[in-house]
Every structure is written in C-alpha cells, then in structure tokens.
Amino acid sequence: MRKYETVYVFNAKGDSYKNGLEAVKKIYEKNNATISKEEDMQERSLAYEVQKQDRGHYHLIEADIEPSVVIEIEKDLKLTKELLKYLFVVKG
Template sequence: MRKYEFMTIFPTEENQFKTGLVQVKQVLSEYGVEIEKEEPFGDRELCYEIKKQRRGRFTLLVIAANPAKISEIDKRLKLNADILKYMFVRIDT
C-alpha cells in the first residue's frame, strides 16, 4: 500500500458536495482504500471555468491504496458528475 494525497473539487452547492463526497468515499472503500486523513479546504475561486462553475469546494484526502487499483478508481470517478476535478499525488516517504 502506498500513500497518496487525493485532492477533489466539488461544486459549491451543499447537496452536490455531500453526495459527491459520499460517492467518492464509497468508491474508495470498494477498492480497499484506507482514508487516513480528511481535510476540507473550503470554497475557493477557480483559475478557469470547469463545467460552467467559477467556484469550487476543495477537499484533501490522505489515503493508503494499492497502486494497481488507482487506474480503476480513476475510471470510476470520471463517471461521477458531482466531481469537478480530482488528482492523485503519490507521497514519497
């Protein structure tokens, strides 16, 4: 298991944010990912428009995941309409 920082950007509407976060956590748990830390970054202005949104709600998750499963998780999350953007960054320890 490797550690990753998983940054997500959701729409600022409360219901889309909550459902999106629940869906992300559900997908991660299906692939055996351990969420070690969850840190909300709040609402921020986006540098450019994403899916007709100028603001987004950022959340950082520190996770431990099998590297082989990251591409499968990526495919599942691309289908989620409640996520504006996301990115996995491997943490070197």
C-alpha cells in the same frame, strides 16, 4: 500499499459537495483503500471555469491504496457527476 494524497474539487452548488464526497468514499471502500486523513478546504474561486462553474468546494484525502487499483478508482471518479476535478499524487 502506497500512500496517496488527492485533492478533489466538487461543484459548490446545493448538496453536490456532500453527495460527491459520499460517492468518493464509497469508491475508496469498494477498492479497499484506507483513508488516513481528510481535510475540508472549503469553497474557493477557480482559476478558470470548469464545466461552466467558477467556484468549487475543495477536499483533501490521504489514503493507503494499492497502486494497481488507482486506475480503477479514476475510472469510477470520472463517472461522479458532482466532481469537477481531482489530482492524485504519490506521497513520498
């Protein structure tokens, strides 16, 4: 297992953040990833429009994930409609 840090940007409108975060946690659970830290980074302006949105709700998750599973997690994340962007980083 490796420690990964991921920042998610969810659509800021309506219940998109809550529903999107729930979907992300289910994806982690399905792939046997263990979340060690979470931080709600609140709603912020985006540097540029993403999917016609100029604001996003940011959320940070640190988790222990098997490296071979990261690709599967990313495939599932691409199907999450509430998610605007995400970035996985290996935490040293």
